[in-house]
Amino acid sequence: GAITTVFLSWTTGAVLTGYLLYLGAGPLILAAAASAPLLIQMANPLLAWVASRQTRRLRYIGVMSAIGRSAWLLAVLLPLLGLPPAWWPLVILGLLAFSSLMQTGAGLAWVNLMADVVPDDVRGRYFGWRNAICGLVGTTAGLSAGWYLDRMPAPVNFQMVLLVGVLFAWAGIALYFQHYEPRLTVARLSLGETLRVPLRDPNFRRFLWFAMYWNFSVMLAAPFVIPYFFKHLNMTFTQIAVWAGIASVCGLILGPMWGRIADRVGHKTVLTVTTFLAGSIHPLCWMLATPDFLWFIWLSGLMDALSWGGINTAMFNLSLASAPGRHRIAYIAVLGMFAGLTGCVSGLLSGPLLQSLLPWTWSAGDFTWTGYHSLFLISGLLRTQAW
DSSP states (O other): OOHHHHHHSSSSHHHHHHHHHHTTOOOHHHHHHHHHHHGGGGGGHHHHHHHTTOHHHHHHHHHHHHHHHHHHHHHHHGGGGGGOOOGGHHHHHHHHHHHHHHHHHHHHHHHHHHHSSSSSHHHHHHHHHHHHHHHHHHHHHHHHHHHHHHHHOOOOOHHHHHHHHHHHHHHHHHTTTSSOOOOOOOOOOHHHHHHHOOOHHHHHHHHHHHHHHHHHHHTTTGGGGGHHHHHOOOOOOHHHHHHHHHHHHHHHHHHHHHHHHHHHHHHHHHHHHHHHHHHHHHHHHHHEEETTBBBHHHHHHHHHHHHHHHHHHHHHHHHHHOOOOGGGHHHHHHHHHHHHHHHHHHHHHHHHHHHHHOOEEEEEEEEOOOOHHHHHHHHHHHHHOOO
16 A cells, blocks of 8 residues: 555646646646546446456456556656647546546455455554555655656656656555455346445435535535645645645544544544534635745645545445445445546536636735635535535
8 A cells, every 4th residue: 555655646636737737738627637537437337347256356456456557657658759739638638537447446346355354343443544654655755756846857857757656556566466365255246236236225325425415525626726736826846745744744643543533433423523624624724825825735734634534534434334245346336436426527517617716806915815715615615514
């Protein structure tokens, strides 16, 4: 997980956004890039059906991951291929979609494997610590990439970061095969049953509605947080890495804390508190920051750890708890499919919505209210109602 986090850190977030901005991407492409991985989740039932027919999950995870992560070599070579520059953002968008498809297939099998390996009574604490450690590694990777990107000319800086990221991905894939693999106990369903069986479960449907609503409210603003940092606050790659680093270091403490709390009082209680924080104080910090006063951004790093440290662990574990073991992979697939659909729709709407909000600006001293602020306000209000 830690080795793979380096690859994930360097093919998402500020690195991907910065590369797309360098290639000339506008708001619609940025929104589509954020939404593409969610749209790919529509293929989850088919991917789950394929995964449930594998006798060796680790081999399947390794092959799918290798294809999906090695595809990023195309992004490394893109400026050398002689394609018209206007095509470059679209090529990255297609690459992102293909890579997401392969990695989503591997992810379904990985979640099912983890559910068999990690005991139920310590799952909150385990993933609290795992997420915290991976977050710390991601911080180190982000800081090193940010320092390098700020000091080297484009596009060579992006090409080198992506290339080293792929090398880390290959190392992580090699480590998959050192993992313990228990005997597969999944009941094999037909493709139609993979979709129908989870939807017949009333308890799962309630969790599904929550996940769909949450993804919609989050993705309305998520595609434009990093662009807001770059364009409105004039932050550098290094500063954005510091912001992510504050969240990760704080997550070392808060992530395991939320895991222990969830093991005692339940994941729903944790989600009630953390989703409200993620919709209120967290976006408020973004909105109060100015190019000359970034302290609210550093505070938002703490709020990121406080809110998302609980949300990520609780959502993951509640999804496992809501899915019976025999059909777990089908449940997780349907959850990803429907939550991904609403997140994708919201992400695609965020681009036109931001464009319509950008003309509405006003200033008070050093503070300027922009379309980004309006977008964050709308998303924040929706998030606070998730409980």
